[in-house]
Amino acid sequence: MDTHLLKIRTCIVDSLEPAASFVSVYDKDGNPVELPNKLICLDIPSRGEIIFMLPEGDYIVRASKGLAYETNSANVKLEKDSAFVVALSKWFDFKAAGLFTGDCHNHINYPTDPDDVTTFMEASGIDSISLCQGWLSSRNSSRSSDGRRLAEYLEGVSTPKAHAFMGAEFPKTRFGHTCWWKFPAISDPFGCYDSYHDGEYFSSAVHSEKPVENPAVEYPYRSEAPIFKAARWKSQGGVSMVPHPTSWWMEKGNSGMICTNIAVDYCFSLLAGDVYDTLAVMGYDAEQIFYQNLWFHLLNEGYTIAGVAETDGDLKSGHRIGSLRSYAYCKGGSFDRNEFLESLCAGISFMTSGPVLITRADGVFLPGQTILNDGGQHTIKVSVKSHPDPEEYLTWIVLYKNGRPVEIVDIEDRRLRSYEHKFKFKVDKGSREWYVVKAYGKDRPHSREFADIIKYCELCEKEPHYEYTKIKQAAFTNPFYFEPEDFSHPRVLRPPMSGIVRDGNGKPLENIVINLIEDGRSVGTTITDGTGAYRFDSVSLLSEIEISGSGWRKCTRSIYLDYPPLMKYFEHIYAGRWAVSNENLKPGQVPWGVFRFSELRKILSNIEWDLDMMSLRKDKLKFELQH
Known part of the structure; x- marks a missing residue:
């Protein structure tokens, strides 16, 4: 059977100008057409004109353009080289309504052509994308060690209708993931990403062929607390999202634990003080009830939380960017990144599939x-x-x-x-x-x-x-x-911190210096008396303590990583034995009770932390998870 050229042009009704869109080709029975190179003619993005070589016959051509234009189809009888036009009618004028959309959780990896990204965005009606690592760049290129160059490169591939920016998905640890609508241009972003992936825990603990009794001790987290990074990058202008807050699944192995992507530290972050800007409440599927369940319960605790949609997607998989999206209000008739992010963080938006x-x-x-x-x-x-x-x-x-x-x-x-x-x-x-x-x-x-x-x-x-x-x-x-008028939002906790410093035999130690550090700066110092006691009247939950004394090795510990009751709380969520023990729960289902919010607030309202100097001096601290 002879093959012929089929040129499809898409345009907006009453206009002859080509319009970026997705084009699909079906046979007369409605089955997707397969090309000789095994490419399925299904939802292929174009900038308004696309060419196929097909056997002669009857076809159905379907064109779509995001949510702003009505999907349209045309019947085509291909008997010779032919050109056809499919016109698209306006379905809803988002820009006239002051609504714009963007994506910040994606995995569009090098060597994807930037033009393919912006073509896809224009065909989908996606106004902006914050591209995650590896930022459409080889990690061996000269720009990859410089966040400013990467950001400039990505913004440089933008078009007037498709704006590309530097985003990221990290830290990625057992405590949760962080995605960035706006990511500060840090130096060596690839190297930083590698150091915040918690690889030992996920490669060893979750896949262990023997039960892991105490993962916090057996597989300690060995880097800076991930929430410190998030807080610091926010102070540098970053705008973040907590993705897939109840996501987990089971891997092979006999560890007795789940593989977690759960937002383990999200409740902690609310008590510590607004570290994260937005929370994914729609993701993977249009109806993610456990994302919404967490959101609803925290709203009922008095918090104001901006929900957003995410795809965790790319240009080709079942979770393509734009399949789930947030629309935020901007006052002007054109996309303004700062105004878009301000509305997004204020929750002046809706989520949709x-x-x-x-x-x-x-x-x-x-x-x-x-x-x-x-x-x-x-x-x-x-x-x-x-x-x-x-x-x-x-x-x-x-x-x-x-x-x-x-x-x-x-x-x-x-x-x-x-x-x-x-x-x-x-x-x-x-x-x-x-x-x-x-x-x-x-x-x-x-x-x-x-x-x-x-x-x-x-x-x-x-x-x-x-x-x-x-x-x-x-x-x-x-x-x-x-x-x-008199409503009071939940306050950020600044509890007192106190305890006894002892040697390995339980004897209280005098003249131990404890330096309180907040945001990298010393904000107070105390020295233990003859009882070994220390006390600070008010501390940030994001604080660290630096401990030193004559004859003892100086060491630094944080509430987030090292305070035993909080370690037990985090481990309870990320180990997931609550899921393993309940055969009714499916991957992605985390009951509200697992987050133990009232209990968390109680244990963080007064930090009572006794310190054993013999344990603190060891290179690998082995905590007994007892208060």
């Missing part, structure tokens, strides 16, 4: 903003559109109050692609209330019971459930906060 969810409280307030709780009647107006695929439609629109569904608008039978609704409710005067709006596409929860995220997660502890991962289209807002 496809539906467009526009909301206003009392006609004025955006998600993430705070409204005075006056005990009166209030409204949230909702304008929602389905994913622009013509086969998609809306089913449920849900209003959550303090994490619980209080109203479900069921329009499934009407198969509408656009809908408006006004939620009306009365707030209870004197209390803090927060409201989230969620919209589902044609795949909604199996039952109304499953719309209650908190209850659904509790059910997963008692019986296996994974249905939520099948939901493909969902969107939800950050909270609207209703707070009384």
Whole structure:
């Protein structure tokens, strides 16, 4: 059978200018067409024109352009070399609404061509990307040892519609991962990344062929506390995200532990003082109920937390960048990075896998903003559109109050692609209330019971459930906060620290100097008396102590890495024996109770830390994890 050239041009309706888009080719029965080189003609990005060589026959050409344009198809009869145009109609004008989107958790590795990245972004309608390591660069190139050169290189490959910046995903340790919307231009970024990967723990402890009884002691963390890096980079202008906060799985081996990507130190960070800027609450799948469950519970503790979406993706896999995204509000009609990040960190945004969810409280307030709780009647107006695929439609629109569904608008039978609704409710005067709006596409929860995220997660502890991962289209807002004038947000803890310094036989030691260090600077010194006692009235949870004395080796310890009760708390989460012992729990499911938030706040409210100088002087400190 003869082959012919098929040129597909995509443009915007009423315009002859080419428009970047994704193009797919199917046979007349709807099956994706395979080219001779085994490339499937499915969602191939182009800048508006693409050429295929295909056997003569009948085809269906499908073009899409992110969430702003309606997906369109055309029937093609190929009998000779031919050119066809597929026109795309505007579905929603994000820029007119002041909405822009970006991605900061991705793995688009060298030698990917930068032009392929920006073409993909323009076809997807992604305004910005913060590229993670290795920054589209060979680690052997001259620019790779200089963060400023890397940042300049990435910004230099940007286009007017696709802005590339330097991001990162590290530190990556047993305590959690950190992604960066904005990463400071540090020196030797590749070398720094290598030193913050906790490789010994993940390669040895998790894969151990024998049970690991005490991973914190048997596989100690040997570098600077990762949260110190995050705090320092934030002080240098960095903007961060905590990714996949409940992610874990099982590896081969008999260690009796999970392989963790859990945000182990996130609750600690809230008590220590706003180290991280945003929290992933949509990721991998459109409906990640355990991400949302953690978020909802912490919101109910009084915190204001900006939720965002992540893909952990690339340009080709099942988790492609842009498949899940956050839209943040900017006042201007063009992308401004600083304004975008400011809105993102304030939660003035919504997360989506496809539906467009526009909301206003009392006609004025955006998600993430705070409204005075006056005990009166209030409204949230909702304008929602389905994913622009013509086969998609809306089913449920849900209003959550303090994490619980209080109203479900069921329009499934009407198969509408656009809908408006006004939620009306009365707030209870004197209390803090927060409201989230969620919209589902044609795949909604199996039952109304499953719309209650908190209850659904509790059910997963008692019986296996994974249905939520099948939901493909969902969107939800950050909270609207209703707070009384006298509402007080949770305070950052600055507890007293005290204890006794002893020798290896338990004898109190006099004249031991303890230097308190915060943010790398000495902020206080005390010397033990005849009882061996020391005390500081107020310390940062991110502080270190430097201990020295005549005849003793000087050493430095931190609350984060070395305070025994906190070591036990962290180990409880990252070792994951709570998961191994409950056969109902599936990978990625971390019950709220595992985070033991009230217990954590209690153990950090008063640091009582006795120090054994014989243990401290050893090169490899072996703690007995006892308070």
